[in-house]
Amino acid sequence: MKNVISKSFEIKDYMLEGALVNGFWMTLEDRENLTTEVVYTPAGGKFFGPAATGRMIREIAAKCDSFRSLLPENINCEVAFKDLDNLTYSANGKLPEIRTTEHGEIRVIYRFYVKYYI
Numbered sequence: 001m002k003n004v005i006s007k008s009f010e011i012k013d014y015m016l017e018g019a020l021v022n023g024f025w026m027t028l029e030d031r032e033n034l035t036t037e038v039v040y041t042p043a044g045g046k047f048f049g050p051a052a053t054g055r056m057i058r059e060i061a062a063k064c065d066s067f068r069s070l071l072p073e074n075i076n077c078e079v080a081f082k083d084l085d086n087l088t089y090s091a092n093g094k095l096p097e098i099r100t101t102e103h104g105e106i107r108v109i110y111r112f113y114v115k116y117y118i
Helices: 050-069
Strands: 019-030 033-042 075-081 087-090 106-114
Touching: 033 050, 050 075, 050 087, 050 106
Parallel strands: none
Antiparallel strands: 019 033, 033 106, 075 087, 075 106
């Protein structure tokens, strides 16, 4: 069973402080790939300012790391930031430096996949 995606997370697991989940779609591509698209919008305003955008990027990466820690060792998590030139972060990796700007929403795709077969 370690070669298939057998665990998913609930919408509440994707929540972040200071943001609302304004869109949530899960797609089981096949038994080895699950994608979850989440749209985060600011909880208290119209935009995430540059500092808030940077904080959200770091928190989303930390969320990916947290998911990874709950999965079998051969299942990985990565997240693609759709509005940030598809910046991709792989769990427990190094988040590249980016110049943050103001965003009305932050759209991401969490991808869970089998890294290798046991």
